[in-house]
Amino acid sequence: MNKTNLPLLLFVSVILLAPSVFAQNSLRQHLATKYEAFFEPDRENIHLHLNKTIFSQEEHIWFSAYVFDQNSQTPSLQTTNLYVCLYDKEGNEVKRNLLYIEGGVGHGDFKIDSSFTSGIYYIRAYTNWMKNFKHKDSFIQKIEVFPQTPEIALPDITDQFDVQLLPESGYILENTKSIVGFKVMDVKGAGQKIVSASLINSDGLSILENIHNNHLGFGKFAYFQKGQRQYKLRISLENGKILESVLPRPQSEGILITSNNLDPKRLLLSVSTNERTLNSNKGELFFVAFHQNMNLVVKEFVLNEKDLVFSFDKAKLPFGVNILTLFDDKFNVIASSLFFNEFAIDIPEVTIAIKGETARDSVNLAAVINRRDTTNFTLSASILPEGTKANHPSNSIYSSFWLIPYLRNSIEDPSYYFNGYNRLKLYELDLMLLVQGWGRYDWKTIFKDTFEENFEYERGITIKGKVLNADLSKENSLWVNDGSPTGFYSLDLTKNKEFTKSGLVLYKNDSLTLALIDRDGRLKVPDLELSYMPHLESEDLDFFESSDYSSNLKSKLTETVDAPLKLMGNTVQLDEVTVVERRLPRRSRFSVDALTTVKLVTNEDIKKYGSLVGYLRKLGFLAIIETDAFGFTKLAVKASGRKLGGLRNIPLSLNGFPTDGSDLVGKPLSAFQSIAYDDIKQGYIAFTSSGAYVDLNAPKRYIKRLITDGFTKPQKYYEPKYAYYDSTVFEHYGAVNWQAVLLSDSKNEVIFSFPKQKQQKVKVFIEGMGADGKLLSTVKTVQLK
Numbered sequence: 001m002n003k004t005n006l007p008l009l010l011f012v013s014v015i016l017l018a019p020s021v022f023a024q025n026s027l028r029q030h031l032a033t034k035y036e037a038f039f040e041p042d043r044e045n046i047h048l049h050l051n052k053t054i055f056s057q058e059e060h061i062w063f064s065a066y067v068f069d070q071n072s073q074t075p076s077l078q079t080t081n082l083y084v085c086l087y088d089k090e091g092n093e094v095k096r097n098l099l100y101i102e103g104g105v106g107h108g109d110f111k112i113d114s115s116f117t118s119g120i121y122y123i124r125a126y127t128n129w130m131k132n133f134k135h136k137d138s139f140i141q142k143i144e145v146f147p148q149t150p151e152i153a154l155p156d157i158t159d160q161f162d163v164q165l166l167p168e169s170g171y172i173l174e175n176t177k178s179i180v181g182f183k184v185m186d187v188k189g190a191g192q193k194i195v196s197a198s199l200i201n202s203d204g205l206s207i208l209e210n211i212h213n214n215h216l217g218f219g220k221f222a223y224f225q226k227g228q229r230q231y232k233l234r235i236s237l238e239n240g241k242i243l244e245s246v247l248p249r250p251q252s253e254g255i256l257i258t259s260n261n262l263d264p265k266r267l268l269l270s271v272s273t274n275e276r277t278l279n280s281n282k283g284e285l286f287f288v289a290f291h292q293n294m295n296l297v298v299k300e301f302v303l304n305e306k307d308l309v310f311s312f313d314k315a316k317l318p319f320g321v322n323i324l325t326l327f328d329d330k331f332n333v334i335a336s337s338l339f340f341n342e343f344a345i346d347i348p349e350v351t352i353a354i355k356g357e358t359a360r361d362s363v364n365l366a367a368v369i370n371r372r373d374t375t376n377f378t379l380s381a382s383i384l385p386e387g388t389k390a391n392h393p394s395n396s397i398y399s400s401f402w403l404i405p406y407l408r409n410s411i412e413d414p415s416y417y418f419n420g421y422n423r424l425k426l427y428e429l430d431l432m433l434l435v436q437g438w439g440r441y442d443w444k445t446i447f448k449d450t451f452e453e454n455f456e457y458e459r460g461i462t463i464k465g466k467v468l469n470a471d472l473s474k475e476n477s478l479w480v481n482d483g484s485p486t487g488f489y490s491l492d493l494t495k496n497k498e499f500t501k502s503g504l505v506l507y508k509n510d511s512l513t514l515a516l517i518d519r520d521g522r523l524k525v526p527d528l529e530l531s532y533m534p535h536l537e538s539e540d541l542d543f544f545e546s547s548d549y550s551s552n553l554k555s556k557l558t559e560t561v562d563a564p565l566k567l568m569g570n571t572v573q574l575d576e577v578t579v580v581e582r583r584l585p586r587r588s589r590f591s592v593d594a595l596t597t598v599k600l601v602t603n604e605d606i607k608k609y610g611s612l613v614g615y616l617r618k619l620g621f622l623a624i625i626e627t628d629a630f631g632f633t634k635l636a637v638k639a640s641g642r643k644l645g646g647l648r649n650i651p652l653s654l655n656g657f658p659t660d661g662s663d664l665v666g667k668p669l670s671a672f673q674s675i676a677y678d679d680i681k682q683g684y685i686a687f688t689s690s691g692a693y694v695d696l697n698a699p700k701r702y703i704k705r706l707i708t709d710g711f712t713k714p715q716k717y718y719e720p721k722y723a724y725y726d727s728t729v730f731e732h733y734g735a736v737n738w739q740a741v742l743l744s745d746s747k748n749e750v751i752f753s754f755p756k757q758k759q760q761k762v763k764v765f766i767e768g769m770g771a772d773g774k775l776l777s778t779v780k781t782v783q784l785k
Helices: 020-037 275-281 395-402 414-418 425-438 444-449 603-609 612-618 728-733
Strands: 045-051 053-057 060-069 081-088 093-100 105-111 117-124 137-148 162-168 176-184 194-201 206-208 219-224 232-237 240-246 255-260 267-271 285-292 295-302 307-313 320-328 333-341 347-354 361-368 377-385 461-467 477-479 488-492 498-504 511-517 529-534 573-574 575-578 589-593 596-600 624-625 632-637 653-654 656-659 672-678 684-690 703-707 737-743 749-755 760-770 777-783
Touching: 020 285, 020 295, 020 320, 020 444, 045 137, 045 760, 060 081, 060 117, 060 395, 060 760, 081 105, 105 737, 162 232, 162 240, 162 320, 162 425, 162 529, 176 232, 176 255, 176 425, 176 603, 206 219, 206 333, 219 425, 255 320, 255 333, 295 307, 307 777, 333 377, 333 425, 347 498, 347 777, 361 377, 361 760, 377 728, 377 749, 395 414, 395 777, 414 425, 444 498, 461 511, 477 573, 477 656, 488 498, 488 529, 511 529, 511 656, 612 632, 737 749
Parallel strands: 053 137, 653 684
Antiparallel strands: 045 060, 060 105, 081 093, 081 117, 117 137, 162 176, 176 219, 194 206, 194 232, 232 240, 255 267, 267 307, 285 295, 285 320, 320 333, 347 361, 361 749, 377 737, 377 760, 461 498, 461 529, 477 488, 477 511, 511 703, 573 575, 589 596, 596 672, 624 632, 653 656, 672 684, 760 777
């Protein structure tokens, strides 16, 4: 057989023994070099954990975002900017948020306001860097919105079905044992339950009965292909319909590969061919490659028998989806297969129980991650009524990061394979990979393409501008404050009076305070031009980049809701009693980080101390009023650390701008909203003016500019106020609580509390990611007593 006559497919595997060591190493190095160049650029994967997927008007879509580095299998630290958008069922953008991601994690929400009509929507998340790749890997999840008096259509019913036959190596070979996968779907891509399946030969005789299949309409069978004889698969569906499909015509020459994944520690790989192929290729060198991300395992073998079997240590193969590709010595792809290497799979068990005393209206739960080692997990939790029908996520965090990035085609219910993972689920996972047919990346692309970086990693917000009235002979700096206690910095002006600053964490609709500053530290109102990057522009949805696109628009609402899921205002209607929300008093002292303390000035402080100097002394500072040689007074606050050389002035700022203390003299304590200082009380003190105090004599030295393009500020969870918590509609479609950020402690425990909302049992959906890339996804029913 001439090798060029072998079917040129897309993928396959690696293996042993070659005639020339030099030839082996040279060919292997060429393969490795091309592969490494293709996969060297990092690829990012995204998962959104939504509180649910079916909503009523006036509810919020709450979500936590997890961004994963596909190569390192750890949280992505490259990107801080995540775009999260809502689209209608035609792909038109409805809303857009820019989410701030830190350590691979962030959270946000969308409100389902009155502009939404009932029907199907999509939520999509992506980064700018993803646009560099053919497969953008956006996260897309279908959601549904129904109005307060919903009209819900029942699913369409159709008699049109599609039977797909997919040989394991990509083709059937005559006079050889072949394995063929099959799947049965309706016109919307939903798998169909099969009652029976059998293989029929050309004489009309059944040669295989009761072929195994699963609830998603997948199955496989092995048979011996005699010459060019034709065979057909006969399938009986639950509705009584009989389907028949003719198997693909066999190739006369070729080499098949079959993986046996049943052993927990070793993978068995069978290489099979027929007499004709062996005669024309005996003694020839072939390569088998296992590959995934930056992991490539290449071995060689010499074709000297019709049937060869190789055994591989799973611990030395990449974890997860492996693409198995068979090449000849000219790198023509001969056969392709996929399997899931489960060795060292880490799916921790989680137990959830009531923690401590249970209050009448609320409960504390403790979720314990059962692991021997301690991993710092960041988790999110959705708490829904036990009988919920409102949550139908297409993916879990496992399938989003372990499965979807390696597949070319969409699959139904990918999260199924990791929910209650066991050996049967592994078998069904490999069955699904068999009927996928192809992996994500084809070798023609790997060998020929070169990476072009047209889209950069976005890290924060960039401001650019020009100060038109700057006198560069003495005014060469712009002072900027973003409103936070420590968010102030000085920007140098160029010779063209321009400035730029990148990597800022700025939130949309907040404001920047800006002032020109001269060499002597005096401030002046700037006349400036200012712009923000990235500029948020709407972008319609390309359904075909998604694994959850509009091929399946079937509603998950399969019942008619006979009562409205009514939401109230700020009152909670419980039977006939109305309870008004009680506002808790704000804390007067808190830490914004490990090194900064913010003290809010309270009415009690104003009455007790009156003056700023007295208040600072109460806080432990040495505050005095100094007079210079010209008779001007200013407030000075001293640091008394001996290690710093005795008393010295602590740097002061007012509303984000440095001050020598002269504009702090004579102001009452009521003029200040807060005072921030470092933990050792020697580095700085930042004063923020009270909006209620107006100093008519103070000259204007700065301007404020609205931040038009920035991150969407995460909102505190808004507790939905439903009219009825004991109704069927709440049981099916309501929400009890949402926890956007939960951090595990040294005991691998997470404790959270929430109102019971009259529920006896709840269903808790937890997902998250560890700092080391460990993943977690679980669903538990919890009794509340």
